[in-house]
Amino acid sequence: MRQIRIGRASGLLGFMPWGFGLYVALTTPSFAVPSFARQTGMACAACHTVFPELTPFGREFKLNGYVLDNIKQITGITTENRETLSLNSLPPISVMLQISYTHTGAALPDSAVQGALAKDGDVLFPQQASFFYAGKIADNLGAFMQLTYDGAADQFGFDNTDVRYARHVDIGSRPESQNHSLVLGITVNNNPTVQDVWNTTQAWGFPYSGSSTSPTPATSTKIDSGNGGLQQNAGGIGVYAWLNDCLYGEISVYSAVKLGGVHPLDSTQSQVLHGVAPYWRLAYEKRWDRNSLMVGAYGIDASIHPGNGLPLQGPPDKYRDVAGDLQYQFIGEDHIFTVLSTYIAEKQTLDASFANMLAANDDNTLDTFKLAGEYSYQRTIGGSLAFFSTTGSGDALLYAQAPVVGSLNNSPDSRGYIAEINYLPFLNTKLQLQYTVYDKFNGLGTNYDGAGRNASDNNTLYLLAWVNF
Amino acid sequence: MSSRFLAVALSTSLYLGALAHGADAPLQKTLVTCGTCHGINGRSVSPTFPNLAAQQAPYIELQLKAFKEQTRADPDAQAYMWGMASQLSDGMISQLADYFSKQPPAPGKLEKPALIAQGKRLFEEGVAAQGIPPCASCHGAHAEGMATFPRLAGQHSPYLLKQLLVIQSVLRTAPVMHGVVKNLTKDQMQAVVTYLESL
Known part of the structure; x- marks a missing residue:
């Protein structure tokens, strides 16, 4: 899903007539890929309830490094019988295509002619087209790599990538220790949370797809892709442990990664990570009968230079996110229920932005809360209901008044609901009708931007055809 | 060198050392895969996947061959087991059958x-x-x-x-x-x- 992040970016990027600035954040959750099915010989339903949400088996598949294979391998060994090659006889390649239609409550202003309105009702063909290499590279080593063409941006780019090495480790020679399992792994990826397996975090969280052209609230917490987010703006490496199919721990570190533009990175880039940002994750999952319940926590400490004309030196802005999350799944023969939730608390110390008049306060806070409930009947017909909210301290510069994207009362507070109906004629094809309702947008319900636009004017009807093959 | 650096270096070395000692024996590796759904001890959590512990070895063998040859074709067999069994050798099938047949059975569930x-x-x-x-x-x-x-x-x-x-x-x-x-x-x-x- 690509989301348009509006608001704080307008302060950073300056721009277009009447301050109608859109900052397109490259937040593209990637998806269930048929190449995994080709490699494992298993139907989508083994790993997914309804794609891209993972089942317990799907989580195991990912945590074990995407390497489970059930197709003929091309192998190589040394004279000591050490394996030097174990390659799928067919490359694990997949294609994804999304075609969408977006209609907002009220038309947006024309970007070039003052007083005119843009066409309300936008078809993107495609909204997104992706190519994946997703599967095994060697024994214990696998990759999920995505190249995406973005229809709205008319750009082809490197998207979510997660390369991982994982293996089971013996944790004792006594017979009773056979009842224990420990997976240790290393992940190298370009989006904090893309490595996660519970669909509660940014990279894979609900909603799994949304309009890429309708207005979205000014900001969110950093780990939830606020202000450009870290996705594809960071590259990192992490280590994780998965004990007894129930206890997960991970520590990763991320550094600035920017594609294109000036290299080595300098003041022409924006939102550049300073040093390394540690990301951590703990989760406990309990499985019983057809149910599973996960309670977890995660967070990141990111220091970021605003750049965009400002040198990448001096005290950076600091974002400390601490989050809790929860997932419940019931996977029956016919009925599947899922509940997903996360709460993220962020403390911002904006030394760089404050010193350069990009923020009115040195310290700010943001809190994001999301709750979603999903239901599917025979993995064919289903629906979801979700609530989302971001609240935080007001800031006259971060959330300045501006048409559509700004805030009359300088507040980041936004709140709304999403209702969704899905129909999957085939396990790899989803037809989706989604409606997003805002009852508060950038601080207010009515005239939130000071130019007469109401939160409900941004209510979005979104139709999507989504196929993977 | 700071003590923090030393601690990180030491724990990284321990981690990588543990990683290098992963279970690699063919049966062990295959059991890990089976165990993902059926439990490493053959006692599964989800009722979608049958318990294999204490199952008759000849029956396990027969079924694995039926999956491999795609002659057992119920929906879950196709969705899960056709792929899973496709690359199993006859020798591995025998070893798996032997292993699971010797695991202690799942306890009964007294309801209704x-x-x-x-x-x-x-x-x-x-x-x-x-x-x-x-x-x-x-x-x-x-x-x-x-x-x-x-x-x-x-x-x-x-x-x-x-x-x-x-x-x-x-x-x-x-x-x-x-x-x-x-x-x-x-x-x-x-x-x-x-x-x-x-x-």
Whole structure:
């Protein structure tokens, strides 16, 4: 899903007539890929309830490094019988295509002619087209790599990538220790949370797809892709442990990664990570009968230079996110229920932005809360209901008044609901009708931007055809 | 060097050292894969996946070969096991069957006593009027199974019920069972599988 992040970016990027600035954040959750099915010989339903949400088996598949294979391998060994090659006889390649239609409550202003309105009702063909290499590279080593063409941006780019090495480790020679399992792994990826397996975090969280052209609230917490987010703006490496199919721990570190533009990175880039940002994750999952319940926590400490004309030196802005999350799944023969939730608390110390008049306060806070409930009947017909909210301290510069994207009362507070109906004629094809309702947008319900636009004017009807093959 | 750096370097070395000692023996690796759904000890959590612990080795062997040859074709067999079994050698199939048959069985689940009593009667006596023979005659007095007749004791009841249904609808081929289940009603199935899970 690509989301348009509006608001704080307008302060950073300056721009277009009447301050109608859109900052397109490259937040593209990637998806269930048929190449995994080709490699494992298993139907989508083994790993997914309804794609891209993972089942317990799907989580195991990912945590074990995407390497489970059930197709003929091309192998190589040394004279000591050490394996030097174990390659799928067919490359694990997949294609994804999304075609969408977006209609907002009220038309947006024309970007070039003052007083005119843009066409309300936008078809993107495609909204997104992706190519994946997703599967095994060697024994214990696998990759999920995505190249995406973005229809709205008319750009082809490197998207979510997660390369991982994982293996089971013996944790004792006594017979009773056979009842224990420990997976240790290393992940190298370009989006904090893309490595996660519970669909509660940014990279894979609900909603799994949304309009890429309708207005979205000014900001969110950093780990939830606020202000450009870290996705594809960071590259990192992490280590994780998965004990007894129930206890997960991970520590990763991320550094600035920017594609294109000036290299080595300098003041022409924006939102550049300073040093390394540690990301951590703990989760406990309990499985019983057809149910599973996960309670977890995660967070990141990111220091970021605003750049965009400002040198990448001096005290950076600091974002400390601490989050809790929860997932419940019931996977029956016919009925599947899922509940997903996360709460993220962020403390911002904006030394760089404050010193350069990009923020009115040195310290700010943001809190994001999301709750979603999903239901599917025979993995064919289903629906979801979700609530989302971001609240935080007001800031006259971060959330300045501006048409559509700004805030009359300088507040980041936004709140709304999403209702969704899905129909999957085939396990790899989803037809989706989604409606997003805002009852508060950038601080207010009515005239939130000071130019007469109401939160409900941004209510979005979104139709999507989504196929993977 | 700071103590923090030393701590990070030490824990990284320990981690990588542990990683280098992963389980690599072919049987161990395959068991890890099977164990993902069936439990490494053959006792599964989700009733979608049958318990394999204490199952008859010849039955496991027969089924794995049927998956591999795609002659067992019920929906879950196709979705999960066709892929899983496709690359198993005959030798590995024997080793897996041997391993799981020697694991301690899953404990029974005592629920719905009235249904259990009804199921017990059906299992032990059959229903002559419907032409249903006693299940115990092939599966053993305690549903422990015999050779290619599977152990049913302690098995997840939703799994057993689904098998009876797909055998009845001939999605799963099981020559002896087709005649047995032909006239079995869904209520009778529910009773007998509830009894079997209680064992």
